[in-house]
Amino acid sequence: MKKHILASAIIMALTACSPAEEQKKPQATAEAQVSEAAPKDSQAEQDLNQQFSRFSEDLIEKLWELNPGYAVYVGYYKYDDKMSVPSEDILKSEIAVAKEKLAQLLAMDVNQLSDSNASDYYILKNHLESQIFTFEELKSYQWDPSNYNVAGVFGVILNTDYKPMDERLRTIYRRMQNVPAFYQAAKDNLTDPTITHTELAIQQNQGAAALFNNSILQAVSDSGLSELEKADFNTRLAESTAAINGYIDFLSNKLEEMKTSGNARDFRIGEDLYEKKFKFDIYSGLTAKQLYQKALSEKERVHGEVIKLTEELWPKYFAEQAMPEDKLLAVKQLIDHLSVKHVKRDDFVDAIKAQIPELEQFVMEKGLIEMDADKPLVVRETPAYMRGFAGASISAPGPYDSGANTYYNVTPLDNFNDEQAESYLREYNHWILQILNIHEAVPGHYTQLVHSNKSKSLVKSIFGNGAMVEGWAVYTERMMLEEGYGDFEPELWLMYYKWNLRVIMNSIIDYSIQVKGIGEEEALDLMINQAFQQEAEARGKWRRATLSQVQLTSYFTGYSEIYDLREELKQKMGDDFNLTEFHNKFLSYGSSPVPIIRKMMLAD
Structure with missing residues (x-):
């Protein structure tokens, strides 16, 4: 509960912005006029806020230096030709840095920080503590072989046009130098892998x-690199490929032995x-057990709605058939009947x-x-x-x-037989495919992450x-239907609740599998x-x-906290509540934990 206490008590100073920050706002607003009348911060507070800003900048720069691949994912290319090797000694040195930074952070008095810096303080504290927990207690580097895969960063460099292709290929060439060492470290670290991972x-x-x-091989062939460069590149490419295949062989032998x-x-933790992982990864006002119990309760409520x-x-679909007593x-019979309406297998990605564009038009016309x-x-x-983890996902800069x-990544149904493909398409039927696109694209992940990149922090x-x-x-998903997407069609609402039950069930089965130890058949039921x-x-x-732990609970946790915040603000503000302003304000805080956003929005 330690994180719960921290998250729900993000200092009373959040009730007002510092004068330095207030000066950045339009002077004509009533909020600005009130703030200008407030006393200025003490010099000590100003100094501490400046110290914290420098600390944050230094910590982030150190993070990119130690994790150049992570830097590439967020569009920071200073170290794009560097590739860290995850040997145990290097991992230990990174944790030593994390402990040093955490000690420096804890030495600062959070009560003297501005509202924005105070929220950043708790985010950084959580990040550093999570790093330490992952290495010292969870130790997934010893049992999860899927942690080791070099492709992601190479794929970003190859496909992101941040500098000319030939220069990106030279960057890839330099990074490849550490691929063999990377996979050797992976083999050394893996003491007791699980079968599933x-x-x-x-x-x-x-x-x-x-x-x-x-x-990559094709890109080199089509490039303007010199013949000598191409020859050197292909040599290193062969070495990298051999290292990857050697790792695959190593894992295949491990798998057979296990x-x-x-x-x-x-695989259960x-x-x-x-x-502990829930506390760090989710950053909720609830414990994992409390969230599990809340999900059980919400499941019963949604069952009532469906x-x-x-x-x-x-009567519309089964006019001649009596409805079963088992509600x-x-x-299930009605959903199965409706689910046969779906796109063709080969049209899935194109659909x-x-x-x-239809979703974008609705959002813009409504001004949501x-x-x-x-x-x-x-x-x-x-x-x-x-592939192999989720059927649809977003890769955002x-x-x-x-x-x-x-990129909206959609996995085609190439690896499914006819029966599996039909089952999958019934799951993502005519109605649910629309909800999926709301979730992944507009106004879900894609829209939110565009806003997140605009955050001043x-x-x-x-x-x-x-x-x-x-x-x-x-x-x-719920907001769009509430605002009239789909013209309040009952079939769409039924499928929405089916989809929402999946979100709720994610939390139930994740806790049940990882903590309660239920097996596959019970989970499938x-x-x-x-x-x-x-x-x-x-x-x-x-x-x-x-394959994952806790992550499946993130959907229901975040959703319920955001919806509860909206309803609380509607009640407090009455006729002054504006849905568009709520959305834009909420998204202005980047991808902060909801308890932090809640505290700041209620303060405003």
Whole structure:
């Protein structure tokens, strides 16, 4: 509960901005006029705020120096040709730096910081403590082979037009020098891998090998590099590919040993580690157990809503058939009946592309959120090295290169047989595909991350909170329907609640699997019979729950906290509440944890 206490008590100083910050606001506003009459901060407070700003800048620069790949993801390319090697000695030295920075941070009096700096203080504190916990207690570097995959950063450099292609290829050439050492460190670190993470690592590193052998190799062939440069490049490319394939072979042998011996590490992390990871990753006002109990309660409420809609729609679709006494069975029958309306298998990616402009038009016509037409969204097939975890995702640029493309990754159904593909398409049927696109694109992840990059605080943009990011995307699904998207069609609302039950069930099954130890069949029963998921989707979620811990709870946690905040502000402000202003203000705080945003918005 320590984090809960910190998050819910982000200092009384949040009730007013410092004069230095207030001077940045328009002078004509009533808020500015009131603030100008307030006493100025003491010199000591001003000095401390300046010290904190320097500390933040130094910490972020040190982070990029130690993690140049992470820097590339956020669009900071100063160290783009550097590649860190995750040996245990280097990891220990990074944790020593984290402890040093944490001690420096804790030496500052948070009560003397401005509201913006105080919230940054808690975000940085959480980040540093999380780093230390991950290395010293969770120790996933010892048991999760999927942590080790070089493809992501190479893919960003190859596909992001931040400098001419030939220069990017030379950057890739220099980075490749450490690929063999990277994978050797991975082999040295992995003392007791799990079966599920080993299988994922093999799949994704096969995609990494394809990136080097296909995309990068072709780019070199088509480039303006000299013949000597190409020859040197191809030599290093062969060395890198050999290192990746060597890692795959290493993991394949490990996998065979584990399956033969039956002596593999359990993928479950247990209650103690789960609660701690939840505290750092989610940053909620609740414990993991409390969130689990809240999800159980919300499941019952939503069951009531879907039963009402089923009773309304049943005569329309089953005029000659009596509704079953088992109400949830009736809901499932109606959903199954409706779910046959879906796009064709080969049209899945194209259908998503076609729908994005429709969502953008609705948001702009309603004026729901400020949109930025200059920040492109590109729908693409998920790169091979990213597949195997989620069917749809967003890859967004960071605050340093905010003008770069945001990619909506959609995995085609190439690897599914006909039965699996049909099950998947029924899950993402005519109605739910629209909700998926709201979530991933407009006004969900894509829109939120564009706003996040505009935050005046780099801390709030860089150290994004997963529960806020996922929670916003889930919140927009309900908000769009409330505002009239789909013309209040009951079928769309029924499918929305089905989708929302999946969000709720994510929290229930993640806790149940990782803490309570339930098995696959029990988890599938919960997802299929109580959240009305198709079998293919449910089996995919089981796999995902064996590969991640806590992350599946981020959707429901963030969503419920954002929705509760909105309703609280509506009650406090009455007729003065404006939905558009709420959205733009909420998004102006970057990707901060919702408890921090809540404190700052209530203060305003």
